[in-house]
Amino acid sequence: MPNEKLQIDAFAMEIGDVADADLEQLHALSISVGWPHRSEDWQFLREVGKGVVATDEIGRIMSSAMWFSHSAELATIGMVITSPRLQTQGTGLWLMEYALKDMGGVNLRLNATRAAQRLYLSLGFKPEKTVYQCQGIVTHPPTDLPPSGELRAITDSDLAAAVALDAAAFGVARTGLLEKLFQCSKGYGLFRDSRLVAFALCRPFGRGHVVGPVVASNDQDAMSVVAPNIRDHEGQFLRLDTHFEAGEFALLVVRSGLAVFDTVLTMSLGKSLADFTSDEADAPVTYALVSQTLG
Numbered sequence: 001m002p003n004e005k006l007q008i009d010a011f012a013m014e015i016g017d018v019a020d021a022d023l024e025q026l027h028a029l030s031i032s033v034g035w036p037h038r039s040e041d042w043q044f045l046r047e048v049g050k051g052v053v054a055t056d057e058i059g060r061i062m063s064s065a066m067w068f069s070h071s072a073e074l075a076t077i078g079m080v081i082t083s084p085r086l087q088t089q090g091t092g093l094w095l096m097e098y099a100l101k102d103m104g105g106v107n108l109r110l111n112a113t114r115a116a117q118r119l120y121l122s123l124g125f126k127p128e129k130t131v132y133q134c135q136g137i138v139t140h141p142p143t144d145l146p147p148s149g150e151l152r153a154i155t156d157s158d159l160a161a162a163v164a165l166d167a168a169a170f171g172v173a174r175t176g177l178l179e180k181l182f183q184c185s186k187g188y189g190l191f192r193d194s195r196l197v198a199f200a201l202c203r204p205f206g207r208g209h210v211v212g213p214v215v216a217s218n219d220q221d222a223m224s225v226v227a228p229n230i231r232d233h234e235g236q237f238l239r240l241d242t243h244f245e246a247g248e249f250a251l252l253v254v255r256s257g258l259a260v261f262d263t264v265l266t267m268s269l270g271k272s273l274a275d276f277t278s279d280e281a282d283a284p285v286t287y288a289l290v291s292q293t294l295g
């Protein structure tokens with residue numbers, strides 16, 4: 001990691017590797033902007049991605065940015081944070097420019113908060129579509145949802161099929177990420193003729209659990225695989241990030257107690273979302289993101 005420096009007022013900021021950063025300081029940084037990540041969530045992200053932090057002269061972490069190379073063709077960016085006391089002074093742009101240089105022209109995707117949209121627009125990112133961050137205490141889990149196929153808990157032997165289904169929906173095969181998610185998630189798969197046609201994973205995250213990814217070719221299948229995850233968390237905090245605002249799947253999520261808490265904007269640089277996905281009627285679709293950071 002080169003020893004780059006940025007002078008902000010009295011601060012001389014230095015870039016460091018997120019891999020070497022103090023976990024508790026990273027946690028404090030995300031808390032300072034009201035994000036729910038636990039130290040474990042930062043650690044998970046460090047294991048699947050790369051990133052930088054900006055530190056002041058006495059080693060305090062003031063800003064961060066991470067990126068996740070899913071394939072030679074596509075990476076996602078996330079955990080872009082500047083401590084509130086240092087915002088709007090160029091640190092976010094500084095770290096983003098560093099990240100873009102490091103990734104060297106690969107196609108990029110990210111989910112931008114309102115505060116960050118101007119920063120990403122200035123770097124050439126194009127708006128794609130809205131993400132609805134749904135969360136809350138599960139109050140009314142779905143009950144009567146007969147699946148059209150065999151619905152069962154997903155196991156390690158389903159990994160290759162899940163990677164292929166996710167790749168068809170997301171655009172590239174996220175083998176390493178899915179492998180790690182399988183280790184820490186509970187999931188359900190829907191099978192027809194012994195073939196995986198939809199799945200949903202759920203793992204501990206932030207204030208409770210998050211459901212994602214959810215991949216299916218239609219609302220009915222998406223609802224079938226997500227229903228047991230929601231039932232498993234009755235009375236508990238659950239979150240799900242989706243591009244779907246309307247339709248039966250979105251309705252089921254909201255009716256279960258997961259109200260729309262916030263929205264972010266999916267943006268891309270280079271190839272667009274449509275360039276990575278199929279528009280055929282029965283093509284697999286991402287019904288819930290792994291997370292805003294990982295897409």
Ligand SMILES: CC(C)(COP(=O)(O)OP(=O)(O)OC[C@H]1O[C@@H](n2cnc3c(N)ncnc32)[C@H](O)[C@@H]1OP(=O)(O)O)[C@@H](O)C(=O)NCCC(=O)NCCS
Nearest residue numbers: 033080081082087088089090091092093112113115116119
């Ligand atoms: C978004 C964020 C990382 C920007 O960091 P920063 O260090 O303030 O960024 P910069 O100073 O380099 O500013 C870059 C641009 O964003 C604008 N900007 C920064 N904060 C903003 C805010 N709260 N609202 C609107 N625009 C903002 C700046 O004015 C600047 O635009 P300009 O060059 O046209 O003037 C920071 O506001 C933050 O941590 N927000 C909370 C967490 C968050 O939402 N992260 C983004 C995740 S996608």
